[in-house]
Amino acid sequence: MSCNPAGYYLAIPEPLEAAIAMLSRPELMSVITDLSFALNLNEPIETVFLEPIADMAINALTEANKIALLRWMCERLAWMQQGELNAQP
Helix, strand or coil: CCCCCCCCCCCCCHHHHHHHHCCCHHHHHHHHHHHHHHHHHCCCCCCCCCCHHHHHHHHCCCHHHHHHHHHHHHHHHHHHHHHHHHHCC
């Protein structure tokens, strides 16, 4: 599946996975930053680029699943970067 380049299970609703997969690289980096800060401060995430219902779904995850989501988003970011490098002439 192209939106999950690592190919492992994510404990998030499919609409949330799809919403994250639609983000551009800068938007995805912003959500990664938001989640990192939220985890570090032990506070709920409030993103700019996801709908409030997506933030609620992320906040409902366990800490372990938030870390797995963060890992997946970082791997997706690397996958997007590699695709851009391969597309350059």
